[in-house]
Amino acid sequence: xxxxxxxxxxxxxxxxxxxxxxxxxxxxxxxxxxxxxxxxxxxxxxxxxxxxxxxxxxxxxxxxxxxxxxxxxxxxxxxxxxxxxxxxxxxxxxxxxxxxxxxxxxxxxxxxxxxxxxxxxxxxxxxxxxxxxxxxxxxxxxxxxxxxxxxxxxxxxxxxxxxxxxxxxxxxxxxxxxxxxxxxxxxxxxxxxxxxxxxxxxxxxxxxxxxxxxxxxxxxxxxxxxxxxxxxxxxxxxxxxxxxxxxxxxxxxxxxxxxxxxxxxxxxxxxxxxxxxxxxxxxxxxxxxxxxxxxxxxxxxxxxxxxxxxxxxxxxxxxxxxxxxxxxxxxxxxxxxxxxxxxxxxxxxxxxxxxxxxxxxxxxxxxxxxxxxxxxxxxxxxxxxxxxxxxxxxxxxxxxxxxxxxxxxxxxxxxxxxxxxxxxxxxxxxxxxxxxxxxxxxxxxxxxxxxxxxxxxx
Amino acid sequence: xxxxxxxxxxxxxxxxxxxxxxxxxxxxxxxxxxxxxxxxxxxxxxxxxxxxxxxxxxxxxxxxxxxxxxxxxxxxxxxxxxxxxxxxxxxxxxxxxxxxxxxxxxxxxxxxxxxxxxxxxxxxxxxxxxxxxxxxxxxxxxxxxxxxxxxxxxxxxxxxxxxxxxxxxxxxxxxxxxxxxxx
Numbered sequence: 001x002x003x004x005x006x007x008x009x010x011x012x013x014x015x016x017x018x019x020x021x022x023x024x025x026x027x028x029x030x031x032x033x034x035x036x037x038x039x040x041x042x043x044x045x046x047x048x049x050x051x052x053x054x055x056x057x058x059x060x061x062x063x064x065x066x067x068x069x070x071x072x073x074x075x076x077x078x079x080x081x082x083x084x085x086x087x088x089x090x091x092x093x094x095x096x097x098x099x100x101x102x103x104x105x106x107x108x109x110x111x112x113x114x115x116x117x118x119x120x121x122x123x124x125x126x127x128x129x130x131x132x133x134x135x136x137x138x139x140x141x142x143x144x145x146x147x148x149x150x151x152x153x154x155x156x157x158x159x160x161x162x163x164x165x166x167x168x169x170x171x172x173x174x175x176x177x178x179x180x181x182x183x184x185x186x187x188x189x190x191x192x193x194x195x196x197x198x199x200x201x202x203x204x205x206x207x208x209x210x211x212x213x214x215x216x217x218x219x220x221x222x223x224x225x226x227x228x229x230x231x232x233x234x235x236x237x238x239x240x241x242x243x244x245x246x247x248x249x250x251x252x253x254x255x256x257x258x259x260x261x262x263x264x265x266x267x268x269x270x271x272x273x274x275x276x277x278x279x280x281x282x283x284x285x286x287x288x289x290x291x292x293x294x295x296x297x298x299x300x301x302x303x304x305x306x307x308x309x310x311x312x313x314x315x316x317x318x319x320x321x322x323x324x325x326x327x328x329x330x331x332x333x334x335x336x337x338x339x340x341x342x343x344x345x346x347x348x349x350x351x352x353x354x355x356x357x358x359x360x361x362x363x364x365x366x367x368x369x370x371x372x373x374x375x376x377x378x379x380x381x382x383x384x385x386x387x388x389x390x391x392x393x394x395x396x397x398x399x400x401x402x403x404x405x406x407x408x409x410x411x412x413x414x415x416x417x418x419x420x421x422x423x424x425x426x427x428x429x430x431x432x433x434x435x436x437x438x439x440x441x442x443x444x445x446x447x448x449x450x451x452x453x454x455x456x457x458x
Numbered sequence: 459x460x461x462x463x464x465x466x467x468x469x470x471x472x473x474x475x476x477x478x479x480x481x482x483x484x485x486x487x488x489x490x491x492x493x494x495x496x497x498x499x500x501x502x503x504x505x506x507x508x509x510x511x512x513x514x515x516x517x518x519x520x521x522x523x524x525x526x527x528x529x530x531x532x533x534x535x536x537x538x539x540x541x542x543x544x545x546x547x548x549x550x551x552x553x554x555x556x557x558x559x560x561x562x563x564x565x566x567x568x569x570x571x572x573x574x575x576x577x578x579x580x581x582x583x584x585x586x587x588x589x590x591x592x593x594x595x596x597x598x599x600x601x602x603x604x605x606x607x608x609x610x611x612x613x614x615x616x617x618x619x620x621x622x623x624x625x626x627x628x629x630x631x632x633x634x635x636x637x638x639x640x641x
Binding site: 002004005008138139140141144145148149151152155156159163166167170171174175185186189190191192193194195196197198199200201202203204207208211212214215218222422423425426429 | 470491492493494495496497498499500503504505506507508510512513516520527531534535540542543545549552553555556558559560562563565566567569570572573576577578579580581582583585586587589591592593594
């Protein structure tokens, strides 16, 4: 069997063979998703009094989850686009795993403002269209910017994910029989793989990659402005934009490492998702951990030094008050634990990066919670302070979204090769050019590498 | 009716030889068809028809998106005045965000549209294709070959190193039919 046939066999196996483990996993995750839908149905039937939010904390779990999942979505398209533009050759097995996270996490995240509306059936009021109500959205508040930013990022991410899948769908079409052949034949859209099609696909990927990077940055910046535009203690800060973007990339890389580790184990992809990939992503995670620490230190120092009473109330509530256990757990999870694991080469193994990533995902969820709730419960006048405790409805919906992410990922990996097959094959012959330039020199039309330049024999 | 003769090549060097030989035999460039399961940009046959105005058209799409975004926000604000927080009715600062997002959306959508049009997708009509491409073979063929040249083309394709040479005939009401060409 040639190397390319082996790649086909390994990466198409999950699409054509289904074990009982897959059904068990779907059943397990599906249970939590159904439970979340049931909780959401109960909330719609009963009203939003079933939440734990009380005056003055009108934003809590839903908005925490919104910010968290939008942050997780930065794993995929942004990282993939950067690696693609940088032509990092090790990216090939990683990009699709990452891009899928973006599409699903963004969809899950975008659900939360709708859940939070209380009357989700009126969500279409957000969409600017000329209706008989003559109520057009106000374009000035950040929530309207969210609508445009998230939808642009979602459309761009779906395009960025789907475009390179088309050649792989053509491959599945050629290998499948029966109904699968018909379905994948439609999805492949008649792809043949002519030089013109490849050239156009690569150009389109390049352009979308260039466009999607600033969009990704803008999405989390706009999410941060949901808070920073409000004169609430410790929200009204210019640092929030970059702080949120850095945090999003941080949690996104952690989510990507966890997804890759799961795929490696469950789909037997050890030959494709190698320790090198975890090592490289571990280094990126380390850099983001340091950057996160820098931001939190800068934010805390500025607040402490300014000694503004309303901000100090929030500051002390998180440093040594009711929220201190969560705050210090966050610091432990986001910096104290991952830093030594990721900085010491011997510890930066697959297991090590997975442990660090679990900690970072937990820590970043806590960070989102700690940005939102302590500020709202300590707003200016002490008589207006309050507390917040989540109810079973909010907790069930949150657990359901984590299960939903896993479920969508599992179903996707049954329908689409989770590693881009054609890009892996390109990697094979690209590396053969580097390995043995002399063996191909003299072939008509072949590009050869010589003295660091590309020359053609034609 | 689609009629074609083609060879399947196990490696890109022989595919390149086949393309060169077909050209040398006087076959029109437009009649030579190549298909592969991955791009071969390091070969000349993989770089045919690379020039594309896609980037410029994407920029144009971005411009259209941006202008639409600005008009959507500013005209709406003027048509339905909602004085808010002492801001002007159509503030550039906030409308700039809508304009920016729709600029990017316009560029992305334009890129998608140009890709589909220029790569001729979707196209479910019968085309010169062989499922062996998915096993790593490279197809080099000639669409609608003149009957007089058929035997010569078959020899040219075979001499370039084809693993197999086949003919494809697709009638208007028939399933695609391929057959091996015997030596």
